[in-house]
Amino acid sequence: MNKKKGRKSILEGTGFLLMITIALFIVMYVIGCLLFADKGFAKPQVFINLLISNAGLIVIAAGMTVIMITGGIDISVGSVVAVVCMMLAWMMERKDVGAIPATLIVLGFGLVFGLFQGFLVSYLKIQPFIVTLAGMFFARGLTAMISQDMISIKNEMFLSWAKYKIVIPLFGRVNRRGEVMYPYIYPSVVIAFLVLVIIFLMLKYTKFGRSLYAVGGNEQSALMMGLNVRRTKLYAYVLNGLLASLGGFLFCLNTCAGFVEQAKGLEMDAISSAVIGGTLLTGGVGNVFGSLFGVLIKGTIETFITFQGTLSSWWVRIAIAALLAFFIILQSIFASLKEKRK
Amino acid sequence: MKDKSLVRRITGHRLFMPLVCLAIVLLANLLRQPDFFKITVKDGTLYGYVIDVINRGSELVILAVGMTLVVSSSAGTDISVGAIMAVAAAICCFILSGGQVSVNEYANPYVLGVVIALVLGAICGAWNGFLVAKLRIQPMVATLILFTAGRGIAQLITNGQITYIRVPEYKVLGGSISGLPLPVPFFVSLAVVILAYILLKRTSLGLYIEAVGINPKASRLVGIKSSLIIFLTYAFCGLCAGIAGLVASSRIYSADANNVGLNMELDAILAVALGGNSLGGGKFFLMGSVIGAYTIQALTTTLYAMGVSADQIPVYKAIVVVIIVSLQSEELRKWFKKKFATKKVVESEVA
Numbered sequence: 274m275n276k277k278k279g280r281k282s283i284l285e286g287t288g289f290l291l292m293i294t295i296a297l298f299i300v301m302y303v304i305g306c307l308l309f310a311d312k313g314f315a316k317p318q319v320f321i322n323l324l325i326s327n328a329g330l331i332v333i334a335a336g337m338t339v340i341m342i343t344g345g346i347d348i349s350v351g352s353v354v355a356v357v358c359m360m361l362a363w364m365m366e367r368k369d370v371g372a373i374p375a376t377l378i379v380l381g382f383g384l385v386f387g388l389f390q391g392f393l394v395s396y397l398k399i400q401p402f403i404v405t406l407a408g409m410f411f412a413r414g415l416t417a418m419i420s421q422d423m424i425s426i427k428n429e430m431f432l433s434w435a436k437y438k439i440v441i442p443l444f445g446r447v448n449r450r451g452e453v454m455y456p457y458i459y460p461s462v463v464i465a466f467l468v469l470v471i472i473f474l475m476l477k478y479t480k481f482g483r484s485l486y487a488v489g490g491n492e493q494s495a496l497m498m499g500l501n502v503r504r505t506k507l508y509a510y511v512l513n514g515l516l517a518s519l520g521g522f523l524f525c526l527n528t529c530a531g532f533v534e535q536a537k538g539l540e541m542d543a544i545s546s547a548v549i550g551g552t553l554l555t556g557g558v559g560n561v562f563g564s565l566f567g568v569l570i571k572g573t574i575e576t577f578i579t580f581q582g583t584l585s586s587w588w589v590r591i592a593i594a595a596l597l598a599f600f601i602i603l604q605s606i607f608a609s610l611k612e613k614r615k
Numbered sequence: 616m617k618d619k620s621l622v623r624r625i626t627g628h629r630l631f632m633p634l635v636c637l638a639i640v641l642l643a644n645l646l647r648q649p650d651f652f653k654i655t656v657k658d659g660t661l662y663g664y665v666i667d668v669i670n671r672g673s674e675l676v677i678l679a680v681g682m683t684l685v686v687s688s689s690a691g692t693d694i695s696v697g698a699i700m701a702v703a704a705a706i707c708c709f710i711l712s713g714g715q716v717s718v719n720e721y722a723n724p725y726v727l728g729v730v731i732a733l734v735l736g737a738i739c740g741a742w743n744g745f746l747v748a749k750l751r752i753q754p755m756v757a758t759l760i761l762f763t764a765g766r767g768i769a770q771l772i773t774n775g776q777i778t779y780i781r782v783p784e785y786k787v788l789g790g791s792i793s794g795l796p797l798p799v800p801f802f803v804s805l806a807v808v809i810l811a812y813i814l815l816k817r818t819s820l821g822l823y824i825e826a827v828g829i830n831p832k833a834s835r836l837v838g839i840k841s842s843l844i845i846f847l848t849y850a851f852c853g854l855c856a857g858i859a860g861l862v863a864s865s866r867i868y869s870a871d872a873n874n875v876g877l878n879m880e881l882d883a884i885l886a887v888a889l890g891g892n893s894l895g896g897g898k899f900f901l902m903g904s905v906i907g908a909y910t911i912q913a914l915t916t917t918l919y920a921m922g923v924s925a926d927q928i929p930v931y932k933a934i935v936v937v938i939i940v941s942l943q944s945e946e947l948r949k950w951f952k953k954k955f956a957t958k959k960v961v962e963s964e965v966a
Binding site for chain 1: 692694752753755756757759766878884888895928930931946
C-alpha cells in the first residue's frame, strides 16, 4: 500500500532471487517424489525428517543471516558446533554435570565466543573473515583438547529430550499392520522454528533489527544517522555466537555424541543456505525465511543422494558449491544491472 | 640523536617485525631444547630440526608467495589454496597411475602429470580470479566455492581412494638427493621465490599490483587494467598451490584428497600477516612473507616437538593470528597513541 517506489525497486532483485529459491525447492521436491515414488519419498515423514536432521542448521543459518545482513561473515560456526557437542558430552559423561547446567554452560560459551569475535571485528576493525577463521581453528583445536576420542552421551535426561516424539495428528498413514501412523517431530524442530520466528520478528520490527539493515546497507550513512555502528555489529556477533551454540545443542540432540571431526564444513552449509535464500553478501539485504529454504534445498540434495544409494556423499558438497556459484553469479548480475540503471 | 635514528631505522625496517618473531620462536627452542640447532650429516645431506623446518616449510613458502600477491592486489584472501593443492595432487597421481589405486611404474610420462596438475591449479586460480575480478565478488566468498568443492573434486578424481605411486623417482620432488646438502623442496621453493621476485621487481608488474591494491579505481584511470591484474594474481596463486600440491603429494608418494594441504590456507594467510603485509592490500613484501612462512613452520615443529597433537595445534596458531592482526589494527594503534600522548602531556605538565 504505502510501499515507496524506490524501496520496491531495491527489493525487486532480491525478491526475485528468493522466488527462484522457493521454486527451485518445490521443483526439486516434486522431481524427488516422481523419481523415488517407489521408495516413499512423498511420505510426510520424509519431509519432516528433513526438518529434524537440519534443525541445528536452521538456527545456525538464521544467525549467519543476521551476520551477513551487517555485511560480515562468520566461518567459525561449524567448529563452534563441534566444541559445543564435545563440551556437552564431556561434561555430562566425564564430569557428571546435569543436562540443564551443561546446556546453560555451552550457551554461555557461545555468548562469550561471539562477544570476543564481535569485539575484534567491530572495535578493532579486523576483517570478520580473518577473525572468524582464527575462531574456526581455535574452536576445532579446543574440541581436540577436550577429548580426542568420540564421547557418546548416555545422560538420561538429555536422551529423553532428544527422543521425545511430538506426534502430529495430521497426514496419518495406515501401515502394513493396519495401524494408523502419524508423522512425528522432535523438540529440536520446535525450538528451531521458534528461533526462526523470533529472529524474523526482531529483524522486521525492532530498532535493533532495523539498525542491522542500516549498518549493512551503508555503514557511513548509518553512522551519520546517529546509529551506534560498533555496538550494533558487536551485538550481531554476540547473537550469532549464541545462536551457533544453540544450533550446536540442537545438533547434539540429533547425534548424541561429541567428536573432533563433527560438523566439519557446516559453516559452508550455513553461508550457502543464506546466499541461496537471497541474503546479499555485501550486506543490507536478507531474510531468515529465505535461509530456511536454503537449508531445505541442501537437505533435499542430501535426501536425494541417500535415496539414490550409489552416489557418494561428496556429491552433496559439489552440488552445493555449484548451486552457491550459480546464486552468487546471479547476485552479481543483479548488482551490476542495478548499477547500470543508476 | 644519530643513535636514535639508527635504532629507528632498524626497528622501522619492514623486515624487522618478521625477523623478531622468527627470533623469538627460535630462542624459545634454544632454551627448551639445546639440540634444536644440532645438524648432522648423512650421505652428504644435512639432518636436524632446523633442516626439518626448512624442508617442511617449503610448501608454505610457495603458497605464501601466491597469497601475498592476492592479498596485495585484492585486499582479500584465497582460502581455497589447500583444496587446490589436493586437486593438483589428485590429478597428477591419477594421470601417473592411469586410474589404478597403486602402481609401481608410471602409466603416463611424469612430465605430463606435472604439467596437467600445474595447469589445473592455474585454472582453479583463474576461476577464483574470474569471480573476484570480473564479477566483483568478495574474494573470501568467491574462493569459498572451491574451498568446499575442491576436496570433493579431488575425491572424484581419485575415486574416493588414496592413489599410491610407488616409483622411487616420484619421491624425489619431496625428498632429498644424496649429494645435495638440502632437501629438494627447499630448492623448489627457492626457485618459486626467485622467479616471483624477478617477475615483480624486474618488470613493472609488482608496481601495478601494489597500485591496484591501494586504489583500483585510480589505477584504472591511469591506464592499468585493474581487473586483469587481479585476475592474474589469483591465477598465479592457483599455480603456486598446484606446485605446493605436487611437493606435498611427492612426500607421501600418494594423493590423499582429504589430507593434502589440510589447514594450509590459515598458515599461508598467517605467513603473509606475520611478514608485515597488511591484509588490507597495497604494498607487499615478498621476503617478509617467506620469513613469516618459516616462522610458522618453526612454531609448528616446536609444538610437535613439545608433544602437542596435530589436532590441537590450531588453537595456538589461532591465538597467534589474533594477536598479530590485533597489533596490526589501526584502531588499537590509535588507542595506544592516545594513551601515550596523554601520558606525555601529563609528564610535561608535571615537569
